[in-house]
Amino acid sequence: MKIDELNRESEMIYSGHNACPGCGAALAVRYLTRALGTNLAVVLTASCWSIIAGMPPFTALKCPVLHCPFPSAGSVGSGLKRGLNAKGLQDTTVIVLAGDGGTFDIGLQSLSGAAQRNEDYIFVCYDNEAYMNTGMQSSSATPYGALTNTAPYPLFKEGQKKDIMQIMAAHGIPYAATATVAFPEDMEEKLKKAKEISGFRFIHILSPCPPGWGTESSDTIHLSRLAVATGFFPLYEVRNGVNWKMTVPTDEKRIPLNDYLSGQRRFKKMDEPRRQILQKEIDRDWESLMKRVNNSK
């Protein structure tokens, strides 16, 4: 990425989209569409991006967009790619954009089906850790202990965040990777790699949501960076479901998770024992990830 060469024309999204100020999802889509080039078709399932993309006749994306129902992201993507192939448009890259609801919960069956069939497209989940568009209801991507509108104080979100990357890796798909908005170069590199591979590719992007997380809109990048530094959201890629590799090295001595939690209103009322539980959960996941990474060497 050469910064001097970038300008409004080389981007694949337009200004004037409907994202909230400081939206991580808008940034994520900006980076990933830029990395994939102009020959692109986007499938949008019900999510924040259904709104961000704009009301007809306006569109925020410079490529064709196909809106589809909530549970069908995986299958509509499959259909679109096969349809394009049938029309002789094999070169077009198809990406499916889904939020965490459309990936972790409602969209999981069609996603799993498409992954199992090894459909030839890129599935991108931009994860803001709740149903932010409909009013901050918990999803299975919401971390343990967060406050949401379906788990208001004194309740807390129960159960740990679903490890979607392990689920996808278990499908043995050719490429799966995590990315986040504070590391645009890393994200673009992964998308470019994914573009070169055929078969089902899955990208999991952590995209901070200022209104949903209760943070300053200016903190988006800062939080995204902290999520990586604490080990809450490690950046890695998985090839063929077995080859695990870290892409942005995190110090073995990760900074305490509290640094990440303390800036967010959704964790503000979280008590110390719950913080400990979450920290232990992150530590355990980190260790198991490290084992997988080391076994792949």
Next chain:
Amino acid sequence: MPPELTKETEYYQCGTEPSTANKTGEWRFLTPEKGRKLSPCRQSCLLEGEIPLWLEAVKKDKWKEAWQIMSLYNPFPALTGHVCFHPCIENCNRGQLDQEIDIQAIERAIGEWRLANYERLVKLKEAKGRIAIVGSGPAGLSCAYYLNEAGYAVTVYERSKLIGGMLALGIPDYRLPRKVLQKELALLQEEGIKFVAGCTIGKDLKLTELYDQYLQVFVATGAWFSRKSAIPGEESRGVWNALDFLSMINSGQVPAATDPVVVIGGGNAAVDSARSALRMNGVNNVTLIYRRSKVEMPADPQEVEAAEREGVELIFNALPRKIEKKGEVIRAVLLDHCKTSLEGLTVDCSRAFRKNCGTVIMAIGQEADLSVFGNMEKPTTLFAGGDLISGPATVPEAIRSGRLAAAGIRAKIEGLPETEPVSAEENPVLFSELNLKSKINLELQQRQADPSAEAGRCLGCGSCTSCGICYIFCPDLAVDQIDGRYQLNPDYCKGCGICVKECPSQALIMKGGR
């Protein structure tokens, strides 16, 4: 309105207009803008020079631009590149990361570029008026430069035969190569500034006569009057005052000096004298005696270090009582131990000691010589600057004083409003405030020999370095790149503030309102 089914494509086509029609800038209630934060180098600069700006220009190899920025504050980078003590380097934030930027080397490089690529200023056919400047030291030269630039015909009067004042006579050759000074003076002459050497105002010409002949007069005669110490033996032969000693050496004469040499004083004149004496034939031992401790020396620490390295012996907490002679020849200085405290100086007379010497150089302070004014009766307006006003100070301070005087004279003649100097009391950007995490490709790096590469190490504290972070992290594409500079697009900025928070140089601030 339901979307139309088009026959060509056979699908519902909607969303064909770019969303740029949606001016999301209307959502904003806070607006990021370029702030006016001071960098530590800019804040500590005696000339108030915009150091980060010219470093930025050098980084891009735009030497002309660098010179143009530089010349707004300092018309003589070749001179200051040698003689300034560069408090900017001491305060550089990069020092807390790896190593300070070598601002001095880059300043010198700009000076050299200027000397090699000099272009005569385009001027009016007719001068706006004639101005006289008394004294050709750094203050006089800088005032002459700025007035000449503004279109005045300037004449500089100098008492000595050599032009340059303290630059020519006070500062030793090893600190300021004479070639550089001569080149700089040649450029000023080329510009049309007239120099009258060997003309003492107050003796050969009266100041009032200058007032009759010229539109305005700037007096910068410096502080050339050496203070006396009242030590017995001070008037003997072989006792020099530092300025006379230095002037003789610098004008090519050889002052009589017999080994060993003792220098009394702790300022820059003392250290210059000591180092100059050490360079003379037949002098092998030079001792510098100062009544306070090393940290209290007013001289520049780098100069003191250099003197020590060269072999100058330093004696602290000692006060001369008497200069001892045998016949007419100096033999020794009798010294007392002394202590300085808040109450003042306490001298311990019981343990006097001798330091043998053949020559004594007294460098115990200078004062302004007011004889230039004669018995002049109330001038309407008097412009004066440099050491004459401030007492012994540094070259950059004198250059700044000349610049301010030029602005004042112009304001007086042309009726312009006087520009307020930017307050240096504002706090500079601290190292801890810089958001270095968002800086791309930041590597620890030691000083580079190439000026452009070295300038590239500048973190740009408080000023935009066109790094593009604001562009990269803007979710709304509301930052435009125009000719390599980044600019906010108010039509689309939603005021999220990511750019302000992520700017590695802290060059942006959030302002209330749209």
